[in-house]
Amino acid sequence: MTGTVDTAALTAWLREFARLIGDNKSLLTELDSAIGDADHGVNMHRGMTAVLATLDAEVPDTPAVLLKRTGMTLISNVGGASGPLYGTAFLRMATAAGNDASLADGDVAKILRAGLDGIVARGKAEAGDKTMYDALAPAVDTLDAVLADGQPLAEALAAAVRAAEEGRAATIPMVARKGRASYLGERSAGHQDPGATSVTLLLAAAAITLPG
Amino acid sequence: MHKIINDPANIVPDALRGLAAAHPELRVDHENRIVVRGDAPVAGKVGLISGGGSGHEPLHAGFVGAGMLDAACAGEIFTSPVPAQMVAATRAVDGGAGVLHIVKNYTGDVMNFEMAAELAEAETGVAVTSVITNDDVAVQDSLYTAGRRGVGVTVLVEKIAGAAAEQGRPLPEVAGVARKVNDNGRSMGIALSSCTVPAAGKPTFDLPDGQMEVGIGIHGEPGRRRVPVAPAGEIADMLVSPILADLDFTGDSGVIAFVNGMGATPLIELYVLYHEVATILGKAGVGIARSLVGPYITSLDMAGCSVTLVKADDEILRLWDAPVRTPALRWGA
Numbered sequence: 001m002t003g004t005v006d007t008a009a010l011t012a013w014l015r016e017f018a019r020l021i022g023d024n025k026s027l028l029t030e031l032d033s034a035i036g037d038a039d040h041g042v043n044m045h046r047g048m049t050a051v052l053a054t055l056d057a058e059v060p061d062t063p064a065v066l067l068k069r070t071g072m073t074l075i076s077n078v079g080g081a082s083g084p085l086y087g088t089a090f091l092r093m094a095t096a097a098g099n100d101a102s103l104a105d106g107d108v109a110k111i112l113r114a115g116l117d118g119i120v121a122r123g124k125a126e127a128g129d130k131t132m133y134d135a136l137a138p139a140v141d142t143l144d145a146v147l148a149d150g151q152p153l154a155e156a157l158a159a160a161v162r163a164a165e166e167g168r169a170a171t172i173p174m175v176a177r178k179g180r181a182s183y184l185g186e187r188s189a190g191h192q193d194p195g196a197t198s199v200t201l202l203l204a205a206a207a208i209t210l211p212g
Numbered sequence: 213m214h215k216i217i218n219d220p221a222n223i224v225p226d227a228l229r230g231l232a233a234a235h236p237e238l239r240v241d242h243e244n245r246i247v248v249r250g251d252a253p254v255a256g257k258v259g260l261i262s263g264g265g266s267g268h269e270p271l272h273a274g275f276v277g278a279g280m281l282d283a284a285c286a287g288e289i290f291t292s293p294v295p296a297q298m299v300a301a302t303r304a305v306d307g308g309a310g311v312l313h314i315v316k317n318y319t320g321d322v323m324n325f326e327m328a329a330e331l332a333e334a335e336t337g338v339a340v341t342s343v344i345t346n347d348d349v350a351v352q353d354s355l356y357t358a359g360r361r362g363v364g365v366t367v368l369v370e371k372i373a374g375a376a377a378e379q380g381r382p383l384p385e386v387a388g389v390a391r392k393v394n395d396n397g398r399s400m401g402i403a404l405s406s407c408t409v410p411a412a413g414k415p416t417f418d419l420p421d422g423q424m425e426v427g428i429g430i431h432g433e434p435g436r437r438r439v440p441v442a443p444a445g446e447i448a449d450m451l452v453s454p455i456l457a458d459l460d461f462t463g464d465s466g467v468i469a470f471v472n473g474m475g476a477t478p479l480i481e482l483y484v485l486y487h488e489v490a491t492i493l494g495k496a497g498v499g500i501a502r503s504l505v506g507p508y509i510t511s512l513d514m515a516g517c518s519v520t521l522v523k524a525d526d527e528i529l530r531l532w533d534a535p536v537r538t539p540a541l542r543w544g545a
Contacts, residue, residue: 029412037265037290038412039430046288075327079265079291081320084327122323179319181358183350184431185436 003104004153005210006007007066011059013015014070014203024201030095031194035181040194047078047086062101067111081179082195085132091120105153108210109143116140118209121180130174130181130188132195135167138204154211161207162175164200213415215513220410223310224266224286231273235539238276242366245293246298247273248283252305258377258386259283259305262314262370263298264321265290267409268430271367273508274540279311281314281538289409292320292430298328302338310339310383314369314390319348339433341383343390345369346395347520350427350436351457361429363373364472364520365397367508371541375526375534389531393522398455400427401518402447407432407511428518430474430511444481448488451519455498465524466499468532473507474516482506482517489519502532508540 019030021044028041037083051073060066075083095112097103102112116136119125123132142163146156171193174184181193214240217223225242232240239248246263253259260270260488264287272284281307287293302311311332313450322344329340340526345362381389403425406415409432415433424447427436442450462466473479486505493500501524509518522528535545 028294033275033412033416035433037433038416039288039291039408042411043288043291074293076296079287079320079324081292081323083294083320084323123319163307175359179358180429180431180433183361184434185352187436189435 003102003107004212005063005104005108005199006102007059009063009210009212010063010066011055012209014051014055015207017202018052020201020205021045021048021198024197027197028194031192031197034191035176035184035188036194040082040198043078043080044198047074047083050077050205053114059086060103062099063097063103064094064099067091067097081123082198083183085123085195088118088122092152101110105147108153109140109147109156112140112143125178128174129178130171130176130193131178131195132193132199134171134193135164135196136199136203138167139164152211154207157203157207157211161203164203168192168196168200213371213407213408213412216409219294220413221346222421226386227266227269228273228286231539233335238539241304243298244471245286245288246283246297246301246304248301248304249276249278249281249449251461252314252411253307254282254284254307254416257307257380258305258309258383259302259311260314260370260386261298261301261305261311261376262366263287263293263301264316264503265292265431267512268352268509269336270540271491275538276372277368277418277536277538279534279536279538280370280541280545281379289411289466291323292318295328295331297333298325299335300399302328302332302340303336306336308535312373312377312383312386312390313340313342314366315342315374316360316366317344317509318361319358339383340480341387341392343369343373343387343395347399348429349398349400349454363401363430364470364509364518366397367504368397368468368470368520369521370375371536372531374529374536375531378534389527393528396459396523396528397459397520399518399520400451401474401516402426402451403427403428403435403514403516404441405515406473407446407514409512424516428510428516432511446482448485448492448519450534452489452492453520455519456498459523461498461523462496463520463523464530465526466501467493468502468522468524468528469493469500470504470508470522472509472518472520474518475510475516476488476513477505477507479506485517501529
């Protein structure tokens with residue numbers, strides 16, 4: 001599989017995600033204070049800072065190696081639930097990326113789908129549980145549908161971001177059934193899910209960087 | 213924020229340096245942020261590991277030592293440690309009889325320990341068994357949620373399973389003892405204040421004067437409901453009634469009654485509460501075989517308390533009474 005998305009594009013994606021996490025660190029922690037334990041922004045920031053350090057040291061030759069290293073770095077530095085979930089997502093993306101030096105548009109959808117599957121396997125979340133799944137799943141579905149329609153990657157990712165934003169907003173009235181927010185029962189309703197918020201940033205970063 | 217810290221980002225490593233200085237009988241691996249019993253690995257003994265977010269001191273590092281844990285993994289404040297820490301701890305305590313991971317039921321802890329157990333078995337061939345504590349009756353146990361939180365019973369599981377391991381019992385038996393204590397344990401907590409995570413710099417939630425949160429966990433998260441602050445007798449009832457409603461605690465051997473402080477509540481108030489708890493249990497026909505009163509599983513500077521009851525039997529009481537020598541729990545040795 002070859003295409004336009006190479007390790008330079010993926011590196012730009014990770015750098016942009018790190019920048020967005022840094023800019024939104026307080027927001028993520030604030031959202032997590034309301035229904036969790038006030039650490040999502042700090043943890044993701046620590047993890048992405050570690051990822052940036054690996055990018056500064058060396059950019060691998062293939063997407064698979066880059067994505068795998070990113071997953072391992074997140075697992076080793078984030079902790080909490082986000083570490084295994086984001087880490088597993090990147091490890092699955094690495095496996096799905098194969099060994100070629102770059103990815104075609106369809107491969108981008110394929111690796112994001114694999115990442116979503118990894119999150120489901122690790123966290124066992126379903127639609128409506130008020131988790132990152134509720135933003136990521138509709139985004140991946142939209143990405144597939146728009147690409148199948150023959151639209152270019154830029155259009156498809158832009159549509160995916162809109163779907164993620166809608167999914168993120170839809171978490172507000174939900175009663176959490178997974179993670180620490182689930183302990184609040186009905187009181188978790190009325191708050192936006194922090195994981196759905198950070199994963200929307202991951203897609204927003206992809207839309208800015210991956211189409212080139 | 214009034215805190216005795218240098219840099220909020222370094223509170224965990226700074227505290228581990230203090231623990232190492234105060235307790236030279238323990239080994240502290242600063243790189244991996246694990247605290248290991250000085251004589252580990254003990255040949256032929258099952259190794260006991262626990263760990264979790266920091267901010268619950270003395271849990272878990274304060275319970276490392278003879279008769280209790282072999283190692284504890286310290287995460288960031290309220291954040292699960294990462295798998296590499298548990299793998300390092302597993303290697304450090306493996307005395308050839310396998311390793312037991314004691315995990316509080318929180319999504320992050322469970323997932324990180326799960327990955328660690330897979331990695332440790334793959335990398336080292338050590339047999340790892342995990343026991344998850346989930347004793348908090350404030351959370352309805354349901355297949356559709358993350359399930360009940362692991363709270364106060366974790367202290368008692370670590371003590372009692374630790375005593376079983378010290379006797380040289382094999383891994384399946386030590387794990388069985390740990391599960392029995394968890395299955396026979398129930399907890400409930402209240403908060404009179406929130407707590408301040410140093411990196412956040414302000415209280416996790418606002419609690420107006422005169423109000424309290426009922427059904428809290430140990431991470432400064434709000435509880436299930438908010439009610440006006442009540443006298444100790446009523447608080448004891450709010451804590452004990454749901455516990456007694458959840459499990460039949462009557463029996464010949466009685467219970468281990470554990471009244472825990474959340475960090476900022478003074479011991480004198482915990483004894484006021486203990487009296488009320490004992491009175492309620494007496495009326496309910498539940499005998500108290502052993503007690504533990506004090507701040508053992510805390511939530512930083514949260515004011516509040518929790519009650520844990522474990523239905524005892526001869527084996528549990530014998531193991532409870534066995535010698536223990538750790539920074540925070542020490543008797544008979």
